[in-house]
Amino acid sequence: MRSLNIFGALLLVLLTVQCKEDKKTVEKNAPQKSSLNESFSAEVLSSLIYEKPSNIKTPKGMVWIPGGEFIQGAVPQDKIAMAHEKPAHRVAVDGFFMDVTEVTNAQFSKFVNETGYITVAERAIDWEEMKTQVPEGTPKPHDSILQPGSLTFKKTKNSVPNLFDFSQWWNWTVGANWKQPNGPGSSIKGKDNEPVVQVAYEDALAYCKWANRRLPTEAEWERAARGKKEASIYFWGDEDTVLSQMANTWEGEFPVNNSKSDGFEARAKVGSYPPNEFGLYDMAGNVWEWTSDWYNVNYYQELLTSQQPIVNPKGAATAYNPNSPYAKEKVMKGGSFLCNASYCASYRISARMASSLDSSLEHLGFRTVATVEMLSANKP
DSSP states (O other): OOOOOOTTTTOOOOOOOSOOOOHHHHOTTOOOOOBOOOOOOHHHHHTSOOSOOTTSOOOTTEEEEOOEEEEESOOTTOTTOOGGGOSOEEEEEOOEEEESSOOBHHHHHHHHHHHOOOOGGGSOOOHHHHGGGSOTTOOOOOTTTSSSEEEEEOOOSSOOSOTTOGGGTEEEEETOBTTBTTSTTOOOTTOTTSBOOSOOHHHHHHHHHHHTOBOOOHHHHHHHHHTTOTTOSBTTBSOGGGHHHHOBOOOSSTTTOOOOTTSOSSOOOTTOSOOOTTSOOOSSBSSEEEEEEEOBTTHHHHGGGOOSOOBSOOOBSSOBOTTSTTOOEEEEESOOTTOOTTTTOTTSTTOEEEEETTOOBTTEEOOOEEOHHHHHHTOO
16 A cells, blocks of 8 residues: 655645654653653563573674663653653563664665565555545545655755745655665665665565564664663764764755765765664664554553553554554654754654655665574574
């Protein structure tokens, strides 16, 4: 099923990849009840997988993320944290393996070449299916628009006073897909080591199945990104003056001018910036990354009512976003080359955004994880 974000024609509010929370939702400095409960019981902690089992070999291109407990969500000193990042809560996860980098064009190309897989953005659009995701009575767009494609970014010529209106810089582009990430005429030739983008959630799952991997949960992703920083805003600490040295983000006035002080305007080759303490690259900026969790604006608040230890959480049971009532969305983490301090600063560890299952964009990719159980089951 496809979601066409054809601005001005359909006004489909199905894309939530930027900091689109309205002012009522953000409440940056609103007081939040804390769920920084005491540490888990010895029984719970003793059941976790901390260190890599000696009989399991680390898969190529991956690194072991040790299990343990940590605080998930916004840290107290983060003054721009959004409401859906609060309250912070104590979580415990088993150890797992994670890709050192985002999945690259070269890796995704190998998958497609071996399987013949066709991504969502390359498939024909069925209006009968698509209209079930939009308000009743939405007129059918012209056939010239109902063609395979995806969303691409375009700078504005002038300053944008309303940064909540993302239709000003996102365009539906017929012909945009993972091989032509910026639309017809663009190419991934010579860009094998850049992260693959324009992949919908279904596409990421298909790759995972082929590679005997899965997508990380939001808790796993945040555990991995945090490294050994127990209470920092960024994976390197709390200092934002070193941002351009640590991550590929938007430097300058968004979405008008990018000074490229970090060395890039769009996607960067994976591993272009320093890794975090677990040896993971691009856990901040470059491209957003899919996780397996449903996006639910109330999820963190609902955890307050739970009396059970939050161990290996899989996220909300259902998706819920009042800003996109017709979409089923998954959580994305890490921010992208379009994140700017004046806009959302989603290169923060706790930052979380959402995208509908069938949306694909030029700044959204993924990385995979593997568990001890998965690798053990695959051993001869």
